[in-house]
Amino acid sequence: xxxxxxxxxxxxxxxxxxxxxxxxxxxxxxxxxxxxxxxxxxxxxxxxxxxxxxxxxxxxxxxxxxxxxxxxxxxxxxxxxxxxxxxxxxxxxxxxxxxxxxxxxxxxxxxxxxxxxxxxxxxxxxxxxxxxxxxxxxxxxxxxxxxxxxxxxxxxxxxxxxxxxxxxxxxxxxxxxxxxxxxxxxxxxxxxxxxxxxxxxxxxxxxxxxxxxxxxxxxxxxxxxxxxxxxxxxxxxxxx
Amino acid sequence: xxxxxxxxxxxxxxxxxxxxxxxxxxxxxxxxxxxxxxxxxxxxxxxxxxxxxxxxxxxxxxxxxxxxxxxxxxxxxxxxxxxxxxxxxxxxxxxxxxxxxxxxxxxxxxxxxxxxxxxxxxxxxxxxxxxxxxxxxxxxxxxxxxxxxxxxxxxxxxxxxxxxxxxxxxxxxxxxxxxxxxxxxxxxxxxxxxxxxxxxxxxxxxxxxxxxxxxxxxxxxxxxxxxxxxxxxxxxxxxx
DNA sequence: CGGAATCTTGAGCGGCTTCAAAACCTGTGG
DNA sequence: CCACAGGTTTTGAAGCCGCTCAAGATTCCG
Numbered sequence: 001x002x003x004x005x006x007x008x009x010x011x012x013x014x015x016x017x018x019x020x021x022x023x024x025x026x027x028x029x030x031x032x033x034x035x036x037x038x039x040x041x042x043x044x045x046x047x048x049x050x051x052x053x054x055x056x057x058x059x060x061x062x063x064x065x066x067x068x069x070x071x072x073x074x075x076x077x078x079x080x081x082x083x084x085x086x087x088x089x090x091x092x093x094x095x096x097x098x099x100x101x102x103x104x105x106x107x108x109x110x111x112x113x114x115x116x117x118x119x120x121x122x123x124x125x126x127x128x129x130x131x132x133x134x135x136x137x138x139x140x141x142x143x144x145x146x147x148x149x150x151x152x153x154x155x156x157x158x159x160x161x162x163x164x165x166x167x168x169x170x171x172x173x174x175x176x177x178x179x180x181x182x183x184x185x186x187x188x189x190x191x192x193x194x195x196x197x198x199x200x201x202x203x204x205x206x207x208x209x210x211x212x213x214x215x216x217x218x219x220x221x222x223x224x225x226x227x228x229x230x231x232x233x234x235x236x237x238x239x240x
Numbered sequence: 241x242x243x244x245x246x247x248x249x250x251x252x253x254x255x256x257x258x259x260x261x262x263x264x265x266x267x268x269x270x271x272x273x274x275x276x277x278x279x280x281x282x283x284x285x286x287x288x289x290x291x292x293x294x295x296x297x298x299x300x301x302x303x304x305x306x307x308x309x310x311x312x313x314x315x316x317x318x319x320x321x322x323x324x325x326x327x328x329x330x331x332x333x334x335x336x337x338x339x340x341x342x343x344x345x346x347x348x349x350x351x352x353x354x355x356x357x358x359x360x361x362x363x364x365x366x367x368x369x370x371x372x373x374x375x376x377x378x379x380x381x382x383x384x385x386x387x388x389x390x391x392x393x394x395x396x397x398x399x400x401x402x403x404x405x406x407x408x409x410x411x412x413x414x415x416x417x418x419x420x421x422x423x424x425x426x427x428x429x430x431x432x433x434x435x436x437x438x439x440x441x442x443x444x445x446x447x448x449x450x451x452x453x454x455x456x457x458x459x460x461x462x463x464x465x466x467x468x469x470x471x472x473x474x475x476x477x478x479x480x
Numbered sequence: 481c482g483g484a485a486t487c488t489t490g491a492g493c494g495g496c497t498t499c500a501a502a503a504c505c506t507g508t509g510g
Numbered sequence: 511c512c513a514c515a516g517g518t519t520t521t522g523a524a525g526c527c528g529c530t531c532a533a534g535a536t537t538c539c540g
Binding site for chain 3 (some may be wrong): 513516517519522524528532533534535536537538539
Binding site (some may be wrong): 214226 | 517518519520521
Protein backbone atom coordinates (compact mmCIF):
# COMPACT_ATOMS: atom_id res chain seq x y z
CA UNK A 1 0.00 0.00 0.00
CA UNK A 2 2.66 2.40 1.05
CA UNK A 3 4.77 1.23 -1.87
CA UNK A 4 1.85 1.79 -4.15
CA UNK A 5 1.51 5.38 -3.09
CA UNK A 6 5.15 5.97 -3.81
CA UNK A 7 4.74 4.44 -7.23
CA UNK A 8 2.01 6.84 -8.03
CA UNK A 9 4.04 9.81 -7.00
CA UNK A 10 6.98 8.58 -9.00
CA UNK A 11 4.76 8.06 -11.96
CA UNK A 12 3.49 11.61 -11.78
CA UNK A 13 6.98 13.01 -11.31
CA UNK A 14 8.07 10.98 -14.30
CA UNK A 15 5.24 12.22 -16.46
CA UNK A 16 6.13 15.76 -15.50
CA UNK A 17 9.77 15.17 -16.29
CA UNK A 18 8.78 14.00 -19.75
CA UNK A 19 6.80 17.15 -20.21
CA UNK A 20 9.81 19.18 -19.21
CA UNK A 21 12.07 17.48 -21.69
CA UNK A 22 9.54 18.11 -24.37
CA UNK A 23 9.67 21.78 -23.51
CA UNK A 24 13.36 22.07 -24.32
CA UNK A 25 12.49 22.24 -27.96
CA UNK A 26 8.89 23.17 -28.07
CA UNK A 27 8.46 22.11 -31.66
CA UNK A 28 9.50 18.60 -30.76
CA UNK A 29 6.28 16.82 -31.24
CA UNK A 30 5.42 18.56 -34.45
CA UNK A 31 8.84 18.01 -35.99
CA UNK A 32 9.84 14.79 -34.28
CA UNK A 33 11.78 12.50 -36.57
CA UNK A 34 12.36 15.22 -39.14
CA UNK A 35 15.89 15.63 -40.39
CA UNK A 36 17.87 18.70 -39.30
CA UNK A 37 17.82 20.33 -42.72
CA UNK A 38 14.10 19.96 -43.22
CA UNK A 39 13.50 21.06 -39.70
CA UNK A 40 15.56 24.13 -40.34
CA UNK A 41 13.56 24.88 -43.46
CA UNK A 42 10.26 24.49 -41.70
CA UNK A 43 11.19 26.58 -38.69
CA UNK A 44 12.53 29.26 -41.00
CA UNK A 45 9.05 29.77 -42.40
CA UNK A 46 7.53 30.37 -39.00
CA UNK A 47 7.57 33.50 -36.94
CA UNK A 48 7.74 33.99 -33.21
CA UNK A 49 5.09 35.86 -31.38
CA UNK A 50 5.09 37.03 -27.79
CA UNK A 51 2.00 36.50 -25.67
CA UNK A 52 0.70 38.64 -22.89
CA UNK A 53 -1.87 37.49 -20.34
CA UNK A 54 -5.44 37.23 -21.62
CA UNK A 55 -4.32 37.73 -25.18
CA UNK A 56 -6.54 35.83 -27.58
CA UNK A 57 -4.87 33.71 -30.23
CA UNK A 58 -8.05 32.81 -32.04
CA UNK A 59 -11.76 32.49 -31.41
CA UNK A 60 -14.38 29.85 -31.95
CA UNK A 61 -15.68 29.89 -35.50
CA UNK A 62 -12.94 32.01 -37.03
CA UNK A 63 -11.43 30.67 -40.21
CA UNK A 64 -8.43 28.55 -39.23
CA UNK A 65 -5.53 30.37 -40.88
CA UNK A 66 -2.69 29.69 -38.49
CA UNK A 67 -1.03 26.88 -36.65
CA UNK A 68 0.57 27.61 -33.28
CA UNK A 69 3.14 25.76 -31.24
CA UNK A 70 3.32 26.94 -27.66
CA UNK A 71 6.89 27.53 -26.51
CA UNK A 72 6.47 29.25 -23.18
CA UNK A 73 3.57 30.00 -20.89
CA UNK A 74 0.15 28.48 -20.61
CA UNK A 75 -2.86 28.82 -22.87
CA UNK A 76 -6.46 28.16 -21.99
CA UNK A 77 -8.50 26.43 -24.66
CA UNK A 78 -12.27 26.60 -24.34
CA UNK A 79 -15.58 27.76 -25.63
CA UNK A 80 -18.43 30.03 -24.77
CA UNK A 81 -21.57 27.97 -24.52
CA UNK A 82 -24.81 29.35 -25.87
CA UNK A 83 -25.76 30.34 -22.34
CA UNK A 84 -22.69 32.54 -22.25
CA UNK A 85 -20.95 30.26 -19.84
CA UNK A 86 -17.30 29.48 -20.38
CA UNK A 87 -16.38 25.86 -20.94
CA UNK A 88 -12.67 25.26 -20.54
CA UNK A 89 -11.62 22.20 -22.49
CA UNK A 90 -8.03 22.16 -21.45
CA UNK A 91 -5.03 24.14 -20.34
CA UNK A 92 -2.04 23.76 -22.59
CA UNK A 93 1.63 24.06 -21.76
CA UNK A 94 4.92 24.33 -23.64
CA UNK A 95 5.14 21.98 -26.60
CA UNK A 96 1.43 21.78 -27.22
CA UNK A 97 0.02 22.47 -30.65
CA UNK A 98 -2.92 24.77 -31.28
CA UNK A 99 -5.07 25.34 -34.31
CA UNK A 100 -5.04 21.86 -35.79
CA UNK A 101 -8.23 22.79 -37.59
CA UNK A 102 -6.11 24.38 -40.30
CA UNK A 103 -5.29 20.91 -41.57
CA UNK A 104 -8.87 20.46 -42.61
CA UNK A 105 -9.48 21.54 -46.19
CA UNK A 106 -11.85 24.23 -45.11
CA UNK A 107 -12.62 24.63 -41.49
CA UNK A 108 -12.93 26.91 -38.52
CA UNK A 109 -11.31 26.87 -35.12
CA UNK A 110 -13.43 24.80 -32.78
CA UNK A 111 -12.60 26.80 -29.69
CA UNK A 112 -11.05 29.94 -28.32
CA UNK A 113 -7.42 30.06 -27.22
CA UNK A 114 -6.37 32.62 -24.67
CA UNK A 115 -3.00 33.09 -23.00
CA UNK A 116 -2.92 32.84 -19.23
CA UNK A 117 0.49 34.38 -18.65
CA UNK A 118 3.32 35.85 -20.65
CA UNK A 119 4.57 33.37 -23.15
CA UNK A 120 5.64 32.78 -26.68
CA UNK A 121 4.35 30.86 -29.66
CA UNK A 122 5.72 29.87 -33.01
CA UNK A 123 3.27 30.54 -35.84
CA UNK A 124 2.85 29.16 -39.34
CA UNK A 125 0.37 30.25 -41.93
CA UNK A 126 -2.11 27.63 -42.93
CA UNK A 127 -0.94 27.09 -46.48
CA UNK A 128 2.72 27.08 -45.47
CA UNK A 129 2.43 24.37 -42.87
CA UNK A 130 0.11 22.34 -45.06
CA UNK A 131 2.59 22.42 -47.86
CA UNK A 132 5.26 21.16 -45.50
CA UNK A 133 2.96 18.45 -44.22
CA UNK A 134 2.40 17.39 -47.79
CA UNK A 135 6.07 17.49 -48.63
CA UNK A 136 7.30 15.68 -45.52
CA UNK A 137 5.02 12.77 -44.64
CA UNK A 138 6.71 12.54 -41.28
CA UNK A 139 5.19 15.87 -40.35
CA UNK A 140 1.76 14.77 -41.39
CA UNK A 141 2.20 11.65 -39.32
CA UNK A 142 3.15 13.73 -36.32
CA UNK A 143 0.10 15.91 -36.75
CA UNK A 144 -2.03 12.81 -36.86
CA UNK A 145 -0.51 11.57 -33.63
CA UNK A 146 -1.03 14.86 -31.90
CA UNK A 147 -4.61 14.90 -33.01
CA UNK A 148 -5.20 11.36 -31.81
CA UNK A 149 -3.74 12.37 -28.48
CA UNK A 150 -6.32 15.13 -28.34
CA UNK A 151 -9.09 12.65 -29.01
CA UNK A 152 -7.85 10.46 -26.18
CA UNK A 153 -7.63 13.43 -23.86
CA UNK A 154 -11.11 14.64 -24.71
CA UNK A 155 -12.43 11.13 -24.20
CA UNK A 156 -10.87 11.11 -20.76
CA UNK A 157 -12.39 14.43 -19.96
CA UNK A 158 -15.79 13.30 -21.18
CA UNK A 159 -15.67 10.31 -18.92
CA UNK A 160 -14.48 12.39 -16.04
CA UNK A 161 -17.25 14.89 -16.43
CA UNK A 162 -20.10 12.47 -16.41
CA UNK A 163 -18.75 10.22 -13.74
CA UNK A 164 -19.17 10.67 -10.07
CA UNK A 165 -19.47 13.53 -7.70
CA UNK A 166 -18.04 17.02 -7.76
CA UNK A 167 -15.33 15.84 -5.40
CA UNK A 168 -14.17 13.07 -7.71
CA UNK A 169 -14.17 15.35 -10.72
CA UNK A 170 -12.10 17.97 -8.97
CA UNK A 171 -9.66 15.37 -7.71
CA UNK A 172 -9.12 13.94 -11.17
CA UNK A 173 -8.88 17.41 -12.65
CA UNK A 174 -6.14 18.31 -10.19
CA UNK A 175 -4.05 15.23 -10.79
CA UNK A 176 -4.37 15.58 -14.52
CA UNK A 177 -3.36 19.23 -14.28
CA UNK A 178 -0.44 18.21 -12.11
CA UNK A 179 0.85 16.03 -14.92
CA UNK A 180 0.13 18.60 -17.60
CA UNK A 181 1.27 21.93 -16.22
CA UNK A 182 2.40 21.21 -12.67
CA UNK A 183 5.90 21.94 -11.42
CA UNK A 184 7.41 19.55 -8.88
CA UNK A 185 9.14 21.06 -5.88
CA UNK A 186 10.76 19.49 -2.82
CA UNK A 187 7.74 17.69 -1.43
CA UNK A 188 4.80 18.86 -3.47
CA UNK A 189 3.55 19.42 -6.98
CA UNK A 190 2.54 23.00 -7.59
CA UNK A 191 -0.17 24.14 -9.95
CA UNK A 192 -0.66 27.77 -10.75
CA UNK A 193 -4.37 28.15 -11.26
CA UNK A 194 -7.32 30.05 -9.90
CA UNK A 195 -10.33 28.52 -8.31
CA UNK A 196 -12.56 29.77 -11.05
CA UNK A 197 -10.55 28.00 -13.73
CA UNK A 198 -10.59 24.83 -11.71
CA UNK A 199 -14.33 25.24 -11.49
CA UNK A 200 -14.65 25.43 -15.27
CA UNK A 201 -12.43 22.43 -15.81
CA UNK A 202 -14.22 20.24 -13.31
CA UNK A 203 -17.60 21.67 -14.20
CA UNK A 204 -18.54 22.74 -10.72
CA UNK A 205 -19.10 26.13 -9.14
CA UNK A 206 -16.21 28.17 -7.72
CA UNK A 207 -17.90 27.98 -4.34
CA UNK A 208 -17.80 24.24 -4.32
CA UNK A 209 -14.18 24.34 -5.41
CA UNK A 210 -13.38 26.53 -2.45
CA UNK A 211 -15.19 24.25 -0.03
CA UNK A 212 -13.53 21.09 -1.36
CA UNK A 213 -10.03 22.55 -1.39
CA UNK A 214 -10.53 23.79 2.15
CA UNK A 215 -11.58 20.32 3.19
CA UNK A 216 -8.56 18.72 1.55
CA UNK A 217 -6.29 21.28 3.13
CA UNK A 218 -7.66 20.36 6.55
CA UNK A 219 -6.93 16.72 5.70
CA UNK A 220 -3.37 17.58 4.72
CA UNK A 221 -3.77 16.43 1.13
CA UNK A 222 -3.00 19.82 -0.36
CA UNK A 223 -2.08 23.29 0.71
CA UNK A 224 -2.90 26.42 -1.21
CA UNK A 225 -2.43 30.08 -1.66
CA UNK A 226 -4.10 32.61 -3.85
CA UNK A 227 -3.93 31.34 -7.38
CA UNK A 228 -1.84 28.30 -6.54
CA UNK A 229 -2.41 24.79 -5.29
CA UNK A 230 0.28 22.52 -3.83
CA UNK A 231 -0.53 18.85 -4.06
CA UNK A 232 1.08 17.14 -1.08
CA UNK A 233 -0.34 13.65 -1.44
CA UNK A 234 -1.35 12.92 -5.03
CA UNK A 235 -2.03 9.35 -4.06
CA UNK A 236 -4.81 10.42 -1.72
CA UNK A 237 -6.45 12.36 -4.51
CA UNK A 238 -6.29 9.40 -6.84
CA UNK A 239 -7.92 6.87 -4.58
CA UNK A 240 -11.33 8.44 -4.74
CA UNK B 241 -39.22 33.20 -37.90
CA UNK B 242 -41.26 30.75 -39.81
CA UNK B 243 -38.72 30.90 -42.61
CA UNK B 244 -35.99 30.29 -40.12
CA UNK B 245 -37.64 27.12 -38.89
CA UNK B 246 -37.89 25.82 -42.41
CA UNK B 247 -34.22 26.55 -42.97
CA UNK B 248 -33.30 24.50 -39.99
CA UNK B 249 -35.33 21.57 -41.15
CA UNK B 250 -33.83 21.77 -44.59
CA UNK B 251 -30.40 21.94 -43.07
CA UNK B 252 -30.99 18.79 -41.08
CA UNK B 253 -32.49 16.98 -44.05
CA UNK B 254 -29.50 18.05 -46.07
CA UNK B 255 -27.04 16.84 -43.49
CA UNK B 256 -28.82 13.51 -43.41
CA UNK B 257 -28.79 13.28 -47.17
CA UNK B 258 -25.04 13.75 -47.11
CA UNK B 259 -24.76 10.97 -44.62
CA UNK B 260 -26.80 8.73 -46.88
CA UNK B 261 -24.64 9.39 -49.88
CA UNK B 262 -21.63 8.60 -47.82
CA UNK B 263 -23.18 5.26 -46.95
CA UNK B 264 -23.34 4.15 -50.56
CA UNK B 265 -19.70 3.34 -50.43
CA UNK B 266 -18.90 3.08 -46.81
CA UNK B 267 -15.17 3.38 -47.33
CA UNK B 268 -15.64 6.76 -48.90
CA UNK B 269 -14.14 8.93 -46.29
CA UNK B 270 -11.17 6.72 -45.72
CA UNK B 271 -10.41 6.32 -49.40
CA UNK B 272 -11.71 9.62 -50.72
CA UNK B 273 -9.57 10.99 -53.52
CA UNK B 274 -7.71 7.73 -53.97
CA UNK B 275 -7.38 6.47 -57.50
CA UNK B 276 -9.42 3.40 -58.55
CA UNK B 277 -6.40 1.11 -58.81
CA UNK B 278 -4.99 1.98 -55.42
CA UNK B 279 -8.44 1.80 -53.92
CA UNK B 280 -8.83 -1.65 -55.35
CA UNK B 281 -5.52 -2.71 -53.86
CA UNK B 282 -6.37 -1.38 -50.44
CA UNK B 283 -9.83 -2.89 -50.32
CA UNK B 284 -8.40 -6.21 -51.46
CA UNK B 285 -6.34 -6.40 -48.29
CA UNK B 286 -9.38 -5.98 -46.06
CA UNK B 287 -11.89 -8.55 -45.04
CA UNK B 288 -15.60 -8.25 -44.36
CA UNK B 289 -17.06 -9.19 -41.06
CA UNK B 290 -20.70 -9.53 -40.12
CA UNK B 291 -21.94 -8.03 -36.88
CA UNK B 292 -24.69 -9.25 -34.65
CA UNK B 293 -26.36 -7.15 -31.96
CA UNK B 294 -24.27 -6.57 -28.84
CA UNK B 295 -21.19 -8.03 -30.47
CA UNK B 296 -18.06 -6.33 -29.20
CA UNK B 297 -15.53 -5.16 -31.78
CA UNK B 298 -12.91 -4.14 -29.25
CA UNK B 299 -12.61 -3.07 -25.65
CA UNK B 300 -11.01 -0.20 -23.80
CA UNK B 301 -7.32 -0.78 -23.24
CA UNK B 302 -6.87 -3.61 -25.70
CA UNK B 303 -3.94 -3.28 -28.04
CA UNK B 304 -5.18 -1.54 -31.18
CA UNK B 305 -4.57 -4.12 -33.88
CA UNK B 306 -7.39 -3.47 -36.31
CA UNK B 307 -9.04 -0.64 -38.16
CA UNK B 308 -12.75 -0.89 -38.89
CA UNK B 309 -15.00 0.88 -41.34
CA UNK B 310 -18.67 0.49 -40.59
CA UNK B 311 -20.69 -0.44 -43.65
CA UNK B 312 -24.10 -1.30 -42.26
CA UNK B 313 -25.73 -1.02 -38.89
CA UNK B 314 -24.95 1.09 -35.88
CA UNK B 315 -22.17 0.78 -33.35
CA UNK B 316 -22.10 2.22 -29.86
CA UNK B 317 -18.78 3.68 -28.79
CA UNK B 318 -18.24 4.23 -25.08
CA UNK B 319 -16.45 3.42 -21.90
CA UNK B 320 -17.04 1.96 -18.51
CA UNK B 321 -16.21 4.53 -15.90
CA UNK B 322 -14.41 3.50 -12.76
CA UNK B 323 -17.75 3.49 -10.96
CA UNK B 324 -18.94 0.83 -13.39
CA UNK B 325 -21.23 3.25 -15.13
CA UNK B 326 -21.40 3.23 -18.89
CA UNK B 327 -20.44 6.42 -20.67
CA UNK B 328 -21.56 6.42 -24.28
CA UNK B 329 -19.39 8.75 -26.32
CA UNK B 330 -21.17 8.38 -29.57
CA UNK B 331 -23.28 6.21 -31.80
CA UNK B 332 -21.74 5.57 -35.17
CA UNK B 333 -23.42 4.83 -38.46
CA UNK B 334 -22.41 3.59 -41.91
CA UNK B 335 -19.23 5.18 -43.18
CA UNK B 336 -17.77 5.87 -39.78
CA UNK B 337 -14.26 4.70 -38.96
CA UNK B 338 -13.39 2.86 -35.76
CA UNK B 339 -10.08 2.02 -34.17
CA UNK B 340 -8.07 5.04 -35.21
CA UNK B 341 -5.78 4.32 -32.30
CA UNK B 342 -3.95 1.84 -34.51
CA UNK B 343 -2.33 4.76 -36.28
CA UNK B 344 -0.43 5.58 -33.16
CA UNK B 345 2.94 3.85 -33.02
CA UNK B 346 1.98 1.93 -29.96
CA UNK B 347 -1.39 2.45 -28.45
CA UNK B 348 -4.55 0.96 -27.07
CA UNK B 349 -8.17 1.46 -27.99
CA UNK B 350 -9.56 4.32 -25.96
CA UNK B 351 -13.07 2.93 -25.73
CA UNK B 352 -15.27 -0.06 -26.28
CA UNK B 353 -17.17 -0.57 -29.53
CA UNK B 354 -20.31 -2.65 -29.49
CA UNK B 355 -22.76 -3.32 -32.32
CA UNK B 356 -26.35 -2.26 -31.73
CA UNK B 357 -27.96 -4.20 -34.57
CA UNK B 358 -26.93 -6.52 -37.33
CA UNK B 359 -24.39 -4.91 -39.52
CA UNK B 360 -21.17 -5.28 -41.36
CA UNK B 361 -17.67 -3.90 -41.11
CA UNK B 362 -14.61 -3.88 -43.25
CA UNK B 363 -11.45 -4.74 -41.33
CA UNK B 364 -7.77 -4.07 -41.88
CA UNK B 365 -4.91 -5.26 -39.79
CA UNK B 366 -2.91 -2.54 -38.17
CA UNK B 367 0.31 -2.99 -40.08
CA UNK B 368 -1.51 -3.41 -43.39
CA UNK B 369 -3.43 -0.16 -43.21
CA UNK B 370 -0.47 1.70 -41.82
CA UNK B 371 1.62 0.60 -44.74
CA UNK B 372 -1.01 1.86 -47.10
CA UNK B 373 -1.22 5.13 -45.24
CA UNK B 374 2.49 5.47 -45.60
CA UNK B 375 2.44 4.56 -49.26
CA UNK B 376 -0.49 6.78 -50.24
CA UNK B 377 -0.31 10.15 -48.50
CA UNK B 378 -3.88 10.81 -49.52
CA UNK B 379 -5.01 8.07 -47.19
CA UNK B 380 -3.03 9.49 -44.33
CA UNK B 381 -4.57 12.87 -45.03
CA UNK B 382 -8.02 11.33 -44.92
CA UNK B 383 -7.29 9.68 -41.61
CA UNK B 384 -6.16 13.00 -40.24
CA UNK B 385 -9.38 14.63 -41.36
CA UNK B 386 -11.49 11.91 -39.84
CA UNK B 387 -9.60 12.26 -36.59
CA UNK B 388 -10.01 16.02 -36.57
CA UNK B 389 -13.71 15.52 -37.12
CA UNK B 390 -13.75 13.34 -34.01
CA UNK B 391 -12.04 16.06 -32.03
CA UNK B 392 -14.64 18.54 -33.17
CA UNK B 393 -17.44 16.16 -32.29
CA UNK B 394 -16.04 15.44 -28.86
CA UNK B 395 -15.60 19.13 -28.26
CA UNK B 396 -19.26 19.62 -29.13
CA UNK B 397 -20.25 16.88 -26.79
CA UNK B 398 -18.13 18.30 -24.02
CA UNK B 399 -19.79 21.65 -24.38
CA UNK B 400 -23.18 20.07 -24.52
CA UNK B 401 -22.62 18.05 -21.39
CA UNK B 402 -21.57 20.90 -19.19
CA UNK B 403 -23.98 23.45 -20.50
CA UNK B 404 -27.48 23.92 -19.38
CA UNK B 405 -30.25 21.76 -18.08
CA UNK B 406 -31.13 18.16 -18.70
CA UNK B 407 -33.77 19.36 -21.12
CA UNK B 408 -31.27 21.27 -23.25
CA UNK B 409 -28.84 18.40 -23.29
CA UNK B 410 -31.45 15.92 -24.38
CA UNK B 411 -32.71 18.28 -27.07
CA UNK B 412 -29.24 18.75 -28.50
CA UNK B 413 -28.54 15.05 -28.25
CA UNK B 414 -31.65 14.26 -30.23
CA UNK B 415 -30.96 16.70 -33.04
CA UNK B 416 -27.38 15.58 -33.29
CA UNK B 417 -28.51 11.96 -33.42
CA UNK B 418 -31.03 12.92 -36.07
CA UNK B 419 -28.21 14.14 -38.26
CA UNK B 420 -25.98 11.21 -37.49
CA UNK B 421 -28.15 8.14 -37.62
CA UNK B 422 -31.69 9.42 -38.24
CA UNK B 423 -33.77 8.38 -41.22
CA UNK B 424 -36.07 11.01 -42.73
CA UNK B 425 -39.61 9.93 -43.54
CA UNK B 426 -42.61 11.87 -44.91
CA UNK B 427 -42.93 14.43 -42.15
CA UNK B 428 -40.56 13.35 -39.45
CA UNK B 429 -37.03 12.24 -38.73
CA UNK B 430 -36.90 8.84 -37.09
CA UNK B 431 -34.26 7.70 -34.66
CA UNK B 432 -34.08 4.11 -33.53
CA UNK B 433 -32.86 4.28 -29.98
CA UNK B 434 -33.86 3.26 -26.50
CA UNK B 435 -34.44 5.65 -23.65
CA UNK B 436 -31.57 4.24 -21.74
CA UNK B 437 -29.11 4.95 -24.52
CA UNK B 438 -30.45 8.46 -24.82
CA UNK B 439 -29.91 8.77 -21.10
CA UNK B 440 -26.26 7.79 -21.41
CA UNK B 441 -25.65 10.14 -24.30
CA UNK B 442 -27.25 13.14 -22.62
CA UNK B 443 -25.93 12.16 -19.22
CA UNK B 444 -29.26 12.11 -17.48
CA UNK B 445 -31.30 9.32 -15.91
CA UNK B 446 -33.67 7.19 -17.99
CA UNK B 447 -36.52 8.45 -15.85
CA UNK B 448 -35.84 12.02 -16.74
CA UNK B 449 -35.59 11.02 -20.39
CA UNK B 450 -39.03 9.48 -20.16
CA UNK B 451 -40.51 12.54 -18.52
CA UNK B 452 -38.99 14.95 -21.02
CA UNK B 453 -39.99 12.93 -24.05
CA UNK B 454 -43.51 12.64 -22.69
CA UNK B 455 -43.62 16.39 -22.24
CA UNK B 456 -42.43 17.00 -25.79
CA UNK B 457 -44.91 14.53 -27.11
CA UNK B 458 -47.72 16.42 -25.40
CA UNK B 459 -46.38 19.58 -27.05
CA UNK B 460 -46.38 17.91 -30.45
CA UNK B 461 -42.64 18.27 -30.94
CA UNK B 462 -42.03 14.55 -31.21
CA UNK B 463 -43.89 11.29 -31.15
CA UNK B 464 -42.49 8.03 -30.03
CA UNK B 465 -42.84 4.33 -29.76
CA UNK B 466 -40.90 1.72 -27.95
CA UNK B 467 -37.29 2.04 -29.02
CA UNK B 468 -37.95 4.79 -31.55
CA UNK B 469 -38.37 8.54 -31.55
CA UNK B 470 -39.93 10.56 -34.36
CA UNK B 471 -38.85 14.16 -34.44
CA UNK B 472 -41.71 16.19 -35.83
CA UNK B 473 -40.41 19.70 -35.29
CA UNK B 474 -36.63 19.77 -35.09
CA UNK B 475 -36.74 23.55 -35.03
CA UNK B 476 -38.59 23.53 -31.74
CA UNK B 477 -35.93 21.32 -30.23
CA UNK B 478 -33.16 23.60 -31.42
CA UNK B 479 -34.48 26.83 -30.03
CA UNK B 480 -33.89 25.93 -26.44
C1' DC C 481 -51.10 -16.20 -22.96
C1' DG C 482 -47.33 -15.62 -19.96
C1' DG C 483 -42.88 -13.40 -19.23
C1' DA C 484 -39.35 -10.20 -20.18
C1' DA C 485 -38.00 -5.94 -21.48
C1' DT C 486 -39.23 -1.26 -21.71
C1' DC C 487 -41.46 2.72 -20.32
C1' DT C 488 -44.25 5.60 -16.97
C1' DT C 489 -45.32 7.95 -12.74
C1' DG C 490 -44.98 9.50 -8.07
C1' DA C 491 -42.69 10.67 -3.71
C1' DG C 492 -38.67 11.89 -1.20
C1' DC C 493 -34.24 13.38 -0.80
C1' DG C 494 -29.60 15.14 -1.41
C1' DG C 495 -25.82 17.43 -3.72
C1' DC C 496 -24.82 21.43 -5.84
C1' DT C 497 -25.93 26.02 -7.31
C1' DT C 498 -27.30 30.48 -6.43
C1' DC C 499 -27.24 34.66 -3.99
C1' DA C 500 -25.44 37.86 -0.63
C1' DA C 501 -22.10 39.46 2.18
C1' DA C 502 -17.90 39.50 4.52
C1' DA C 503 -12.92 38.42 4.83
C1' DC C 504 -8.85 38.16 2.61
C1' DC C 505 -4.75 38.99 -0.23
C1' DT C 506 -1.75 41.81 -3.46
C1' DG C 507 -0.09 45.30 -5.94
C1' DT C 508 -0.24 50.39 -6.44
C1' DG C 509 0.33 55.12 -5.60
C1' DG C 510 0.45 58.65 -2.54
C1' DC D 511 5.05 52.83 4.98
C1' DC D 512 0.34 52.89 4.85
C1' DA D 513 -4.08 52.85 2.91
C1' DC D 514 -7.00 51.89 -0.61
C1' DA D 515 -9.02 49.50 -4.55
C1' DG D 516 -9.18 45.51 -7.16
C1' DG D 517 -9.71 40.89 -7.60
C1' DT D 518 -10.07 36.55 -5.21
C1' DT D 519 -11.68 33.40 -1.73
C1' DT D 520 -14.61 32.08 2.15
C1' DT D 521 -18.88 31.11 4.42
C1' DG D 522 -23.77 30.63 5.31
C1' DA D 523 -28.62 29.97 4.07
C1' DA D 524 -32.11 28.82 0.88
C1' DG D 525 -33.84 26.45 -2.96
C1' DC D 526 -34.19 23.53 -6.91
C1' DC D 527 -33.03 20.20 -10.32
C1' DG D 528 -32.55 15.76 -11.29
C1' DC D 529 -31.54 11.22 -8.99
C1' DT D 530 -32.98 7.19 -6.49
C1' DC D 531 -36.23 3.95 -5.29
C1' DA D 532 -40.47 1.52 -5.74
C1' DA D 533 -44.36 0.15 -8.08
C1' DG D 534 -47.28 -0.08 -11.83
C1' DA D 535 -48.45 0.15 -16.91
C1' DT D 536 -47.39 -0.98 -21.47
C1' DT D 537 -45.56 -3.35 -25.38
C1' DC D 538 -43.28 -7.05 -27.62
C1' DC D 539 -42.28 -11.84 -28.53
C1' DG D 540 -42.08 -16.55 -28.17
